Amino acid sequence: MARLRIKDILTTTPENQQITVKGWVRTFRNNSFIALNDGSTNNNLQVVIDFNNVPEETLKRITTGAAVQATGILIPSLGKGQSVEVKAESIEIIGDSDAEKYPLQPKKHSLEFLREIAHLRFRTNTFGAVFRVRNSLAFAVHKFFNEKGFLYIHTPIITSNDAEGAGEMFHVTNFDIANPPKDENGNVDYKQDFFGKATNLTVSGQLEGELAAMAFSDIYTFGPTFRAENSNTARHLAEFWMIEPEMAFCDLQDNMNMAEEMLQYVIRYALENNKEDIEFLSQRLEEEEKQKPQNERSEMTLLQKLQFCLDNKFERVTYTQAIEILRESNHNKKKKFQYLVNEWGVDLQSEHERYLVEKHFKKPVILIDYPKEIKAFYMRQNEDGKTVAAMDILFPGIGEIVGGSQREERLEKLETRMKEIGIPAEELDWYLDTRRFGSNPHAGFGLGFERLVLFVTGMTNIRDVIPFPRTPKNCEF
Ligand code: ATP
Ligand code: MN
Numbered sequence: 001m002a003r004l005r006i007k008d009i010l011t012t013t014p015e016n017q018q019i020t021v022k023g024w025v026r027t028f029r030n031n032s033f034i035a036l037n038d039g040s041t042n043n044n045l046q047v048v049i050d051f052n053n054v055p056e057e058t059l060k061r062i063t064t065g066a067a068v069q070a071t072g073i074l075i076p077s078l079g080k081g082q083s084v085e086v087k088a089e090s091i092e093i094i095g096d097s098d099a100e101k102y103p104l105q106p107k108k109h110s111l112e113f114l115r116e117i118a119h120l121r122f123r124t125n126t127f128g129a130v131f132r133v134r135n136s137l138a139f140a141v142h143k144f145f146n147e148k149g150f151l152y153i154h155t156p157i158i159t160s161n162d163a164e165g166a167g168e169m170f171h172v173t174n175f176d177i178a179n180p181p182k183d184e185n186g187n188v189d190y191k192q193d194f195f196g197k198a199t200n201l202t203v204s205g206q207l208e209g210e211l212a213a214m215a216f217s218d219i220y221t222f223g224p225t226f227r228a229e230n231s232n233t234a235r236h237l238a239e240f241w242m243i244e245p246e247m248a249f250c251d252l253q254d255n256m257n258m259a260e261e262m263l264q265y266v267i268r269y270a271l272e273n274n275k276e277d278i279e280f281l282s283q284r285l286e287e288e289e290k291q292k293p294q295n296e297r298s299e300m301t302l303l304q305k306l307q308f309c310l311d312n313k314f315e316r317v318t319y320t321q322a323i324e325i326l327r328e329s330n331h332n333k334k335k336k337f338q339y340l341v342n343e344w345g346v347d348l349q350s351e352h353e354r355y356l357v358e359k360h361f362k363k364p365v366i367l368i369d370y371p372k373e374i375k376a377f378y379m380r381q382n383e384d385g386k387t388v389a390a391m392d393i394l395f396p397g398i399g400e401i402v403g404g405s406q407r408e409e410r411l412e413k414l415e416t417r418m419k420e421i422g423i424p425a426e427e428l429d430w431y432l433d434t435r436r437f438g439s440n441p442h443a444g445f446g447l448g449f450e451r452l453v454l455f456v457t458g459m460t461n462i463r464d465v466i467p468f469p470r471t472p473k474n475c476e477f
Contacts, residue, residue, distance in 0.1 A: 025067075203225060
């Protein structure tokens with residue numbers, strides 16, 4: 001008989017039909033009640049067995065973590081919390097699980113402990129919910145752009161383009177690193193390396209994305225991104241997934257509108273399609289928050305926070321206005337920031353971003369028009385000569401979730417800026433071609449996928465929203 005998924009069984013009307021179900025045992029009580037889970041939903045299916053009809057030998061093997069198959073009749077459940085249950089006619093052990101040795105005991109484990117057994121944490125309620133939500137969000141991203149007529153482009157993962165993110169790149173080489181070939185000056189001779197030049201893992205697909213946008217008008221990438229940044233924070237990974245739309249004939253306003261619409265679309269999609277998982281995660285967060293002192297608890301539950309993001313337009317503020325707000329804030333005057341805000345031109349730290357979002361505006365904020373010195377060379381220069389058409393979107397609890405800009409489409413301005421900051425034009429000749437042939441105002445942004453998942457799941461550490469996190473000194477599994 002065909003196996004049914006537990007998610008579907010739980011919404012089926014019980015009419016004494018015979019069904020087969022397979023999954024892993026979460027708990028087994030009183031030699032009678034199996035809580036079975038197959039990952040299709042957070043909810044377990046109760047399988048009731050008549051121990052008089054099941055051999056002692058089999059009963060002993062129904063242990064937490066074991067894979068089992070049950071065939072039986074679907075009946076209304078008398079127990080609370082479920083509408084149906086299976087009255088088993090036969091039960092079969094597919095894969096044993098030694099209860100003594102199984103690391104996941106049916107009790108509450110800390111997230112830190114579960115990170116160490118990331119190969120098994122998929123089987124917990126929390127991570128089941130997190131990764132189903134992650135899956136939905138990824139699907140929603142593709143659905144959104146597809147509906148908008150964007151082309152999905154695969155930009156390279158290995159690249160020789162080192163104009164961006166200098167110092168944060170992972171090198172890719174085939175050399176025996178203890179003994180690489182040298183040139184006559186004693187430098188490593190990359191001409192002899194696999195690609196005939198120095199290469200690294202991509203820190204962003206943007207520059208290549210721009211090339212495609214100059215033909216298809218609207219494109220997006222969704223792929224892995226690598227940064228060798230030594231920041232051991234709860235919001236940085238060395239390997240993360242980034243979504244990067246790039247749009248021709250598009251200015252900063254259009255760019256902001258697109259980012260806002262997209263974020264609201266995918267959050268709404270998850271709320272509608274992962275209601276139970278998000279409700280579970282919302283409760284989980286409330287429990288967690290109870291451990292904190294009253295004044296540190298968030299005013300909204302996860303569900304309220306997500307709904308709030310859908311109901312309110314993101315606040316649009318210039319960098320200059322933000323610096324004023326921060327400088328005049330009591331937080332700054334009472335020296336509660338680690339980095340005090342004194343002058344125009346400083347880069348905003350995560351603490352400042354979160355202050356603006358969580359304390360001042362109390363909603364998502366889009367910060368625009370940053371000083372050109374703290375932003376990338378390709379951002380469009382504003383008339384004031386000091387700022388560029390950049391936009392960062394800041395979210396509560398996260399800080400920066402999106403970084404984007406209108407790009408500098410004027411060849412001369414771009415070349416001058418590159419010279420100013422020492423980027424050799426020869427290396428980016430292919431990029432400059434976009435400005436030579438059919439250049440036009442265009443814009444795009446990068447959304448860190450894990451930061452989005454963090455926000456929607458209410459988890460607090462980015463290591464808990466990617467299956468196998470890569471961070472400094474950690475690359476397990
Ligand atoms: P941050 O200041 O938080 O380090 P950034 O300015 O380096 O971010 P961008 O280069 O603009 O970020 O990258 C675009 C987006 O990618 C960011 O808005 C963020 O959502 C995400 N992102 C950047 N670095 C990381 C990382 N190390 N791990 C996870 N996500 C990241
Ligand atoms: Mn960074």
